[in-house]
Amino acid sequence: MNEFLQGSTTFLKVIILLIGIAVFALCIFWLPEIAIKDAKVHPDTAYFLIPFLVCAYGFCITFSVALYQAFKLLTYIERNNAFSELSLKSLSVIKKCAFTVILLILLGIVSLKVLAKATGDDAAGPTSLSLIGILATSIIAGIMDVLQKPLKNFLDKKQL
Secondary structure, three states, X not given: OOHHHHHHHXXXXXXXXXXXXXXXXXXXXXXXXXXXXXXXXXXXXXXXXXXXXXXXXXXHHHHHHHHHHHHHHHHHHHOOOOOOHHHHHHHHHHHHHHHHHHHHHHHHHHHHHXXXXXXXXXXXXXXXHHHHHHHHHHHHHHHHHHHHHHHHHHHHHHHO
C-alpha cells in the first residue's frame, strides 16, 4: 500500500477515535449533568427528561456502533481488503445505524412537541436543528447505499 493511503486512513482513524472519545464523554459527563440541572429547574416537567435521555443514549450507542464499523472499514482498506464481504457488512451496518439515528431523532421531535404543548414553549428551534440532523444522516445513509451497490455487484460477479 502506498504511503499516502496509509497516512490518509491513519488520519481518518484518529479522527474517528477522537469523535468516539467525545461521544463517550458526552454520555458519561454532559448528559446526566444537564438532565439533573433541568430537573431541578423544572420539577413539574422532569418526567419528560426520560424520553429525551432514552433518545440521547440510543443515539450515542448507535453512533458509536457506526464509528466502530467505519474504523473497521478503514482497517479493511489498509489491508487491501476493501472489496470484501466484510466491507459490505460494515457498510450495511453503518446504513442501518443511520436509519436508527433518524428514528431516534424523530422520537425526540415527538417528545419535544409533547413537552412544548404541555409547557406552552416554542419548540421551533430544536425541531429545526433536529430536521437538519435528519437531513445529514439521510445523506450518510444515501452515501452508504451508493457505496454498497457497486461493491455488492463486484462481489456477485467475483463469485460467478
